[in-house]
Amino acid sequence: MKKKRVSIKDIAAQLNISITTVSFILNGKSKEVGISTALTEKVLKHVEETGYKPNLLAKSLRTGKTKIICLLIENIADPFFATVAGYVEELFNQRGYKIIFGSTKNQAAKTRELIDLFRDRHVDGFIIAPSEKLEADITNLLNESIPLVLFDRYYKEIETDRVTTDNYEGAYNAVKLLIDQDYRNIALITIDSEQTQMHDRLLGYEKAISEYGLKPYTVKMNYQKVEQTAVEEITQLLTQNPDIDALFFGTNYLTLKGLQAIEELNLSVPGDIGVISFDDHDVFKLLKPNITAVAQPIAKMSEEMVNLLLEQIDVTKAERTKRQVVVPSTMHVRDSSIKKINHNA
Amino acid sequence: MKKKRVSIKDIAAQLNISITTVSFILNGKSKEVGISTALTEKVLKHVEETGYKPNLLAKSLRTGKTKIICLLIENIADPFFATVAGYVEELFNQRGYKIIFGSTKNQAAKTRELIDLFRDRHVDGFIIAPSEKLEADITNLLNESIPLVLFDRYYKEIETDRVTTDNYEGAYNAVKLLIDQDYRNIALITIDSEQTQMHDRLLGYEKAISEYGLKPYTVKMNYQKVEQTAVEEITQLLTQNPDIDALFFGTNYLTLKGLQAIEELNLSVPGDIGVISFDDHDVFKLLKPNITAVAQPIAKMSEEMVNLLLEQIDVTKAERTKRQVVVPSTMHVRDSSIKKINHNA
DNA sequence: ATATGTCACTAAATCGATGTAGTAAATAAA
């Protein structure tokens, strides 16, 4: 019952020819090395019949190529990252690569494990949304000349290929939009992270706030504890600061938590509280009211990442200059979460 | 700059001992094969210093073990599957396995590709939510004695380990709940699939409908086209059959589409239309009204899957009887999507 | 007749591990 997997050696033996010949034929080198059409066809036919599939483990050991790309994201369940994953997978599939995902949970240890795991298995390249404290690991990859693209966030002190959104601008515009709608006490709900994307969003928020001489309210919560404590923290913020009239959320999952808090407090959006989210979410247009969001151009970002990585893989030797791509965010304005002016009118 | 990865051979050469010795030491066999403590420590120290990491590709080629499990699900972006993925990953990590995900998009060709890809790389086992037309591939895995657990759906004609929800019962109860709430023209919105999970949900629906002598309305839509056409199809159903007063959705993503259709038609839930979803969704409790759902006990299912697979991996030789686990679903009743009786009262 | 060139293949080294079957030296048993 249990069939042993047939190897190239078996094929060669069955046809009474050398392993080398079979290998050449299977790799389409018949012409190049001068193997007769007759034999080529015979081998191909036999391979077809036996259903022989080369052992890619062995192949990779020999060649050092796996035709696999590793994509490390925060969480496969997060709609932003899931969408990126979808695009990147599709694009790489088109180029003959398989793609493998890993959820880092934004934890350095977990990311490190995944990097090691896949590096040991010789993936041909990495696309990573790095957690904090991963500088050393990233540097290692760079030193080993493993193709690498960072996205969403990066390290200022390490020069890598990377693709990010203009987080500063996006956040600034979001807060400005709230201000334009006459909101004056705007809090930023974000996570306690020094990662560039969150830092830039914070800076964008602060810029807009200070530009209009408003008072900043900032809540930074622990990423790992969002699921447990976010609703409560936001509830506290709102009860302790009844003057707050708008919330700008640093990420879409925080927005969902915030909406729950608002709901539980029996406050209304946008009348009592204006809401804008950084990062869009499928359900934002379904919720009542629907939620305005700063959206990242995910399709475009994905394309850029894929191109950067393929460039690195294809460049044989010559030193290639690292490239940084920054794409602008777009505002998905859905009035019903922020129409204070019309509301009051 | 570009460091060559150090191999066991390098380690052996540097210490002037044999490769075998190094291998034994690294695999903790010092005692067993009688290698002196002095040498053992010396090697371990040197390995530590050089930062040598064994090449798992080579190791796997030799041993046929990878300590990797492959989980194939419909779509990493789907909340049901994403949650399963999260649990399964966690459980396997605890047991020293890494887990690799693949999105099948419920397409046989894509699933086949993924199975082949990972089988070639000798993953130690598969957990699969199989698409249709995959019987031959599953049978192959079975013949090759590759550890395998199916979940969510299965093939009646193939005996495998599997874990599923009681879809029939769940659907029956959902429809019955609508009937109890005085809804009388209840449509089933499902996908055009003969897969067991969808088939059983259909049967459960039909059972309840016929038990009360009601008229069935069933819309089956193409899974691949849900994103494009679902809203329109549901809109049509509702406009062409104004007597319909409740919708039972076969999956949570269909529910989201249905709610969009209902919204666009300016109908209200639960007054005009009662709604129950098969499979829960994080946002169902956020939506207004919040949506009642038949929930699968994902944590428990995940545990069962992991246990079944580990059993297979651990069983050395003796024929093990395949096991089928069916877990009951639970109803997450959220009155506001179905409270017709109270509403009219 | 000898050298040169093609043609159609093949032997064997290699990738980096594991693990079986040994060996040489020291010690114990007869």
Add this chain to the structure above:
DNA sequence: TTTATTTACTACATCGATTTAGTGACATAT
């Protein structure tokens, strides 16, 4: 003293591919 046993290692085949450097047979050139 000879044999058996133990101790502390090591040589080498192996997993299943790729790839370099040949080889033998035949044709053509000089």
